Amino acid sequence: MPLLRQVEFAFRTVAGIADPGRISAPQDAGVTDPGYNYVERNLNLEETARDLLRAHGATQMTAELRVEWNSRLKTAAGRADYRQKLISLNPQLSEYPSEIDRTLRHELAHILAQFRAGRRRILPHGAEWQLACVDLGIADEKRCHNLPFPARTYTARFVYHCPSCRQEFPRVRRVRRAIACLACCRKHNSGGFDPRFRLRLRTSC
Template sequence: MILGRQLDFLTRLIPTWRQEPLPSPKQPDIRTAPQRDADVEAKARKLLRALQCDDLAKRVCIRWNPRMRSTAGTALVAKALITLNPHLWDFGAAEVDRTLRHELAHLLAHHRAGRRRISPHGPEWQQACRDLGLLDEKRCHTLALPRRELTARHFYRCPACAEEVKRVRPFRRKTACLDCCRRHNRGRYDERFRFLKIPAARK
């Protein structure tokens, strides 16, 4: 009888974890990143609508490119497309917001200018930055993103003013000297001032 009590007592002490299924590892919330990205695009549309740019607000699109290294973001005017570096999240939501507004200012400036040619970081872009809440915005970011040195291998010259331009990649479309276009054609593209490629030895 005593032995039976001891066995019963020991049975109650034996852990039962082997009889229960192990808890499954916690799965990441796969909705977090897509929702976060959707919020960024929604913010871009809201900012544009607040400036009465409903047409641009409908077309604007935000994409994230994990292959970006030293570039924080880019703006493709023709497609109303903004591409952002996912590493921006490492610097906090405030930096994502600032970069979004910076790139959005490029789209806004060109949208307002219409067919008129403007400088990428000229007065039109600076005004767009201010309208989007960015005061004294710099043309380049100062984030600690990995950088690499790129060598310019393509050289161009304006046939009118002899202004020379160095490029890492060649121009993919007809590109003219902005200063000459402003001076002689109200800022619109003029074939007379199209950049001509020159040998590297003459740079």
């Protein structure tokens, strides 16, 4: 799956190396505790991934490859980072054991596809990735999973309002630039920005 970088606030983080004989995430994964984040390597999954790379001509990068459980993944099943030679898996996959190997191969296909492409840029789920999926035994792989992971919810911490029409605009993050009420700008200024309707902060949590 495509690499997505997000800023998250971690109140507690635990890092370690998993029992090499276990492929699932640890029982104390903290999935239900939003304040608990952990990253844990899994040597067994790493060896599986390295064997697959060797079988498909990517031996020189096997020593660098790492596979980890990362609780910062919330809705994504996995993530691949070619530069770091890193595959991150969502601990919630432990609830769907049959999906662990498939997700590992899905992410490994990103690594293998980019390795084959060299310096050439490729699409995350383009023809190169699809071919890698075929080689790794998941020819019918889709770009996104359909596992019922709970969706993220965000609480609006800032409420802005228009000084003219008084409409409120909840926001998760503080607004750092000048923005105005679109409805009022359209009504009174042909849709162009008008400082008379610049949003003002009403409350913050």
